[in-house]
Amino acid sequence: MHNSTQPPSPPDNWKKKAALFLISQNVSLFGSSVVGFAIIWHITLETTSGFWMMLATMTFNLPFVIISLWGGVWADRYNRKLLIMLADAFVALATLIVAVAFWSGYKSLELLLLASTFRSIGGGVQLPAVNALYPQLVPAEQLARVQGINQTLSAILMLLSPMAGGLILGLVGLELAFMVDVVTAVAAIVILGAIKIPAAAPGAVESTFSEMRQGLSYVFSHRQLRLMLLCTAAFFFLVTPAGVLTPLMVARSFGPEVWRLTANEVVWSGASIIGGIFVARHGDFQNKPKVLALCMVAFGLCFGLMGLAWNFVAYLTLMGAAGFFMPIFTTAETVFIQQTADPAKLGRVFSINNIMAAGSVPISITFFGPLSDIVSVEWLLIGSGLLMAMVGGWYRKAADTKNPPSS
Numbered sequence: 001m002h003n004s005t006q007p008p009s010p011p012d013n014w015k016k017k018a019a020l021f022l023i024s025q026n027v028s029l030f031g032s033s034v035v036g037f038a039i040i041w042h043i044t045l046e047t048t049s050g051f052w053m054m055l056a057t058m059t060f061n062l063p064f065v066i067i068s069l070w071g072g073v074w075a076d077r078y079n080r081k082l083l084i085m086l087a088d089a090f091v092a093l094a095t096l097i098v099a100v101a102f103w104s105g106y107k108s109l110e111l112l113l114l115a116s117t118f119r120s121i122g123g124g125v126q127l128p129a130v131n132a133l134y135p136q137l138v139p140a141e142q143l144a145r146v147q148g149i150n151q152t153l154s155a156i157l158m159l160l161s162p163m164a165g166g167l168i169l170g171l172v173g174l175e176l177a178f179m180v181d182v183v184t185a186v187a188a189i190v191i192l193g194a195i196k197i198p199a200a201a202p203g204a205v206e207s208t209f210s211e212m213r214q215g216l217s218y219v220f221s222h223r224q225l226r227l228m229l230l231c232t233a234a235f236f237f238l239v240t241p242a243g244v245l246t247p248l249m250v251a252r253s254f255g256p257e258v259w260r261l262t263a264n265e266v267v268w269s270g271a272s273i274i275g276g277i278f279v280a281r282h283g284d285f286q287n288k289p290k291v292l293a294l295c296m297v298a299f300g301l302c303f304g305l306m307g308l309a310w311n312f313v314a315y316l317t318l319m320g321a322a323g324f325f326m327p328i329f330t331t332a333e334t335v336f337i338q339q340t341a342d343p344a345k346l347g348r349v350f351s352i353n354n355i356m357a358a359g360s361v362p363i364s365i366t367f368f369g370p371l372s373d374i375v376s377v378e379w380l381l382i383g384s385g386l387l388m389a390m391v392g393g394w395y396r397k398a399a400d401t402k403n404p405p406s407s
Helices: 014-047 050-077 080-103 109-137 140-171 174-193 208-221 223-244 246-254 258-282 288-306 312-340 343-371 377-399
Strands: none
Touching: 014 050, 014 080, 014 109, 014 140, 014 174, 050 080, 050 109, 050 208, 050 343, 080 109, 080 174, 109 140, 109 312, 109 343, 140 174, 140 258, 140 312, 208 223, 208 343, 223 246, 223 288, 223 312, 223 343, 223 377, 246 258, 246 312, 246 377, 258 312, 288 312, 288 377, 312 343, 343 377
């Protein structure tokens, strides 16, 4: 079950296997997103309580952050394909148990929080293994193109899953919404099981905590990875006001009509689809740190101008421009890690990256959320946008320093 230091070379028929892998993971993502939205909306409608929304947000994020360190170690230690399948099965089983409990009349909100916790744990195990498996399936020069396709598919699903979640919740109830995730998880497992991935030779295994420490030491002693992780943490901290508080700004400044809030989400997702297609068509970026830095500057400019938007059309145009850059940023970051990190530590590097990203969001919203009741969201966008552009400029300069990265 163990991975060797170097992953096997991608097979000759890598396109077919990569396509099946993309399908399996996006099928799984769709089911998870549908149920995630259904749970959040059910809690919202049942409680209309900010406290319960905080609890739901925490159960979606904190278990993922905590388990990701173990997930990274396991992705480097065990068969990644099997680990992904087991994580999907774990989430499907937990979701099925909750569905049966609801059908039996035990419709507890605490049970939904428990379900969210188990689903978050499954994601923390699955995601490092998924990202680390790509180099075993795809040639290095094609990683960016494949990630661009993946980002496009993900953006399409994120456009469709809120609508599907709301429709299913309204028409058939939460119990059948749970079953969507169970069915898609089983489909993803079957598809992934059909992909033959060469087994790696067993490697030396140390204690879990020892391997965690090695991963952390490796990441923070590797100059380019360290800089990129700091950039990631800053990015997700500063992008949160635009990601979470803009619906509040739309309602306050342009009007509380539902179509405006819908347009806010659709424009972002639609522009992300276009950005993903751009990446898929144009392939690899040679200087990925430069691309990451330029994306941060572009995000900063868009967010700052959104705070100054003179009408709703101008606001949506800027929101779309920011959405276009999101898959470019994500692809450049993911492929940079895949091509830079030691293959034997790839899972741990991705787990640390996930922790930096996911951990920054609750910290950011804890700061910016209450502040939005004191300062207008427009000013928060201007401030966070300015800081985002400054961080991008700093990262561009720091990553270009001629000192060789440690390895």
